[in-house]
Amino acid sequence: MDTSAEAETIAFSGKIGEIIHTPQPDGRVFERYRRPPGTRLVIVSPDGKVLITREHRQEAGGFDLRLPGGKVCDTLAAYHQLLRSGHSVEAAAREAAMKEALEETGLTIAEPELITRATAGATVEWDLYYYLVKHYEVSGAGQQLEAGEDISVTWLTPAEVRSAVAQGQMQEWRSVGVLLGLVLPQL
Numbered sequence: 001m002d003t004s005a006e007a008e009t010i011a012f013s014g015k016i017g018e019i020i021h022t023p024q025p026d027g028r029v030f031e032r033y034r035r036p037p038g039t040r041l042v043i044v045s046p047d048g049k050v051l052i053t054r055e056h057r058q059e060a061g062g063f064d065l066r067l068p069g070g071k072v073c074d075t076l077a078a079y080h081q082l083l084r085s086g087h088s089v090e091a092a093a094r095e096a097a098m099k100e101a102l103e104e105t106g107l108t109i110a111e112p113e114l115i116t117r118a119t120a121g122a123t124v125e126w127d128l129y130y131y132l133v134k135h136y137e138v139s140g141a142g143q144q145l146e147a148g149e150d151i152s153v154t155w156l157t158p159a160e161v162r163s164a165v166a167q168g169q170m171q172e173w174r175s176v177g178v179l180l181g182l183v184l185p186q187l
Contacts, residue, residue: 016076020125034125036079037089039097040069040175042115043107043133048187049155050179052164053104056150057171065169067179068104068151072096072129090114093129101133105153106142110135115182118174130178158184 012019017035024030043051057064072093073079082092094112101109112131120126145151156164161184165176 013076016071017126018076032123032125036071036073036076036082037093037127037129038069038071039093039100039129039131040067040178041097041101041105041109041112041131041133042067042179042183043101043105043109043136044183044187045155046134049157050161050183050187051105051107052154052156052161054152054154060171064171065164066172067130067175068100068153069128070096070100070104089127090117090129094131097129097131101136102139103144103146104149104151106139106144107136108139109133110137116178118178120174128174130175130182132183158187 008020008022010018011021011031017033020032020034022030022032041051045051051068052065053068054063055066056062057066072089073082073096082089094114097112098109101107110133112133115130115132118128118130120128143151143153161170161179164170165180170176170179
């Protein structure tokens with residue numbers, strides 16, 4: 001039985017995500033949630049500090065320490081258009097990372113290096129593209145936050161990042177894994 005994208009059906013479609021049903025050979029239906037990918041930035045200062053944002057997050061019920069970043073596509077329709085265009089999702093993620101850096105941190109970044117693409121799991125298709133940034137300049141315009149965003153910026157040492165994780169101040173666990181497993185051991 002064909003289990004490719006042609007065999008899947010969209011059971012529900014919202015603004016930013018959709019529920020996909022894929023028939024299995026034994027007659028069962030595999031259900032998963034798909035949304036456009038996101039991007040995260042690990043911006044490291046010359047003295048080895050990591051830029052962390054303090055952001056009000058509805059899902060966290062308050063403030064959360066996070067890596068700056070955002071959506072690659074603002075809507076599901078834009079994501080489908082990106083996929084149909086043949087343009088690389090990774091290239092679109094890099095462009096989004098540069099845009100998000102300026103908006104959320106007030107930094108103009110250069111030479112973002114892809115660290116990893118972190119998947120959410122088998123039943124949730126929501127990739128996060130993580131970029132390491134060592135080259136940046138402060139923008140004269142400062143942060144360019146979207147309406148409703150409440151984000152402040154701080155620089156933490158690797159020990160301070162580890163402490164924030166241990167105290168439960170960072171709730172996006174894929175980002176915690178990238179920081180603890182891939183970035184901090186190198187600083």
